[in-house]
Amino acid sequence: MQSFLDDVRRYVGLDAEDGERLQGLVPLLEPHFNAFAEHFYARILEHPSAHTAITGGAEQVARLKHSLVAWMDSGLRGPFDDAFYERRARIGRRHVAIGLPQQYMVTAIGVMRQDYHAVLTDTLVDDVPRLHASMRAVDRLLDLELAIMLQTYRIDSDDQLRRGERLATIGRVAATIGHDLRNPLGVIESSAYILRRMLQDERGQRHLDKINSQVRNCNRIVTALLELARSRPPQFASIDVRVMLDASLAMVTIPEGVVVRIEVDDGMQLEGDSNLLEQAMINLVVNSVIALRGRPGTIVTRATRHDDRFAALIVVDDGPGFDPELLPRVFEPLVTSRASGVGLGLALVKSVADRHLGQAIAENAPGGGAIVRLLLPWRGATATVASA
Amino acid sequence: MVPGSVLIVDDNRDLADNLGEVLEDEGYDCAIAYDAISAIDRIRARHFDLVVTDLRMSPLDGLTVVHAARLRSQETIVVLMTAFAGDVQLEAAMAAGVAEVVAKPIDTLRFVEFVRDRVAQA
Known part of the structure; x- marks a missing residue:
């Protein structure tokens, strides 16, 4: 993944100097991390569809804020290595998993950007060249963050599509096999029924019990296959x-x-x-x-x-x-x-x-x-x- | 005294034979057909109290058997067996006068009890 990361870093222009500059911003921005996280989730939660993505209530929001703070911290500190990439990739994947449309990631990074800029402007107003360089570094960092998240988001949503297609194909095959198996299972079951009436000894009955129990197992598997294939809406x-x-x-x-x-x-x-x-x-x-x-x-x-x-x-x-x-x-x-x-x-x-x-x-x-x-x-x- | 006459139609010969054998053991007068065309021949030749037919057969499907049975006599009870629980043809089957649709796989014991109930009512 290093190659993708290096590629995007070059593209957004995040160089070693920016890396050092960002590290230097930690003491300035760190005291505001909690306020940023509060603001970030306040913005998300006021969105009507946010509740479909955040299902765990206040507890979950507290956890999310905590990891957002860790995210801000690790972003400023770097280094921009595999671990950095993996952490960001997880965020992208998580968003696919909960079905959050990707435009929310763009908006969310926008919210972060505004907050970073506001604090930088406030604290560095007396040193305009440093303010500009810091803003540029922060912008490049956030561009990198977004690029990684969108990239993994895309890979994962492509995967999800393919999975859906694969499931549909399996469903069709499963349905055919399932139906084809039901007839032979019916023959085995009815033959066992006839044999049971003819065989009187205990050993024979025991084996017929086994045949019946295994036929039931097979029917269970077939039913599971057909259920998967049919995907019928639930009867509540x-x-x-x-x-x-x-x-x-x-x-x-x-x-x-x-x-x-x-x-x-x-x-x-x-x-x-x-x-x-x-x-x-x-x-x-x-x-x-x-x-x-x-x-x-x-x-x-x-x-x-x-x-x-x-x-x-x-x-x-x-x-x-x-x-x-x-x-x-x-x-x-x-x-x-x-x-x-x-x-x-x-x-x-x-x-x-x-x-x-x-x-x-x-x-x-x-x-x-x-x-x-x-x-x-x-x-x-x-x-x-x-x-x- | 024979409890009734039954025609079993299924292109799975073993299944048709087994169901026939089970019902014969129960004392029914049983006939077997392995396709819709020979089933229709039999229906034209004589009366059955009950016709049990598979739905998916070729070249003609179970519905043609249902129609033939209905045409011959309103008294014949017609039962359709299918492994395709969500089959679109089911509605047509009910409209054509099928008394019951039985889902495959068939539980033989329940099938026997079912036939006993149905034919006794007739």
Whole structure:
């Protein structure tokens, strides 16, 4: 990435002298960082659509202000190396992830620029040549900042488009395969039915039970494929969360030594499409079971309040967690660390979250293990829901 | 006493045979057809209490079987099976006089109970 960074630095004209000058501005500007951050988010929050991007309330805004201060600090101090680039790139990616249009980045940098200029003018008014040089350095820095963010924004939104196309293609293939599998599965099931009436011995019955259970598994996979492909809008209804979680767990074969716990907040009310959510939970629990690789472990499925806007369905396990390399992409179709997995489970979870106008978040627990959160807007808070 | 007569139509021969076998075990007078054309021939030749047909077949689809059954007798109960739950043709099927659309994969036990209920009503 150094080459892109060097290229843009040359283009905006940010040279070593500017770098030193910016470092020299730290004592002047640092005392104002908090005020800049306050002003910055006050401007954002007065925008009606800001609330769709900032969902975590006051707590999140406090965190964001904190990282904005760190951003200002690292910008002035440099050096303009890979770490500098990576930090800025993350900001661009984050904006794609939350669906913020890129013009907001331009406006936001504009707000920062005004604040920097105002303080510089105020403090350096008696030294006009230094004032001009400082303003130029700050402008070049902010140009660089914006160029990096827009560049990563573009790369990421291109990726997102390609992902969408890939999902659509997979969907069409999946639908065809799914339908083609339903007929043979029907034949196996009905043959087992006929055999069950003919075979009286216990061993035969046991094997028929296995055939039936595996046919059910296959049907579950086919249903997941078709759900992913169809992307039908959710049928909202009030859900008994515990019943829904019980039903999902009943569909998963839990190996010996694996403990599964269900935790539901008292009086938890959820509105959503119970079929879709069940599918999502089945896939998450299956993933956790596979991640434990036959070792003893614990899987917790939890339904709880996330914040004022979201309820959360959470699956936590104490397996090895996600591969950190894959973590940013685990919800993309065909991304898997498993030799035997196709990588559609979490894509389905994401699609279920999207269709509920919610979010899917995957992370590794500090002590190891994977955590996946399916955030669902409290219905009633959102009056109307567009079909996905 | 035979509980009723049933025609099963599916281009998946194994599935058609299996459903036929299951219903024969239940005592039904069962006929099988593997395509719409031979199904229509059978419908023209005799009365069935129940016709169960797959929807997606070629060269003629299940709807032609539905029309033939309706033309022959208003008393025949017609059931359509499909793996395509969101199929656009479903509306046409209902308009053509299909009593029920059954989603594939079919649960055999439920299918038997379903036939028992339907044919008993007839």
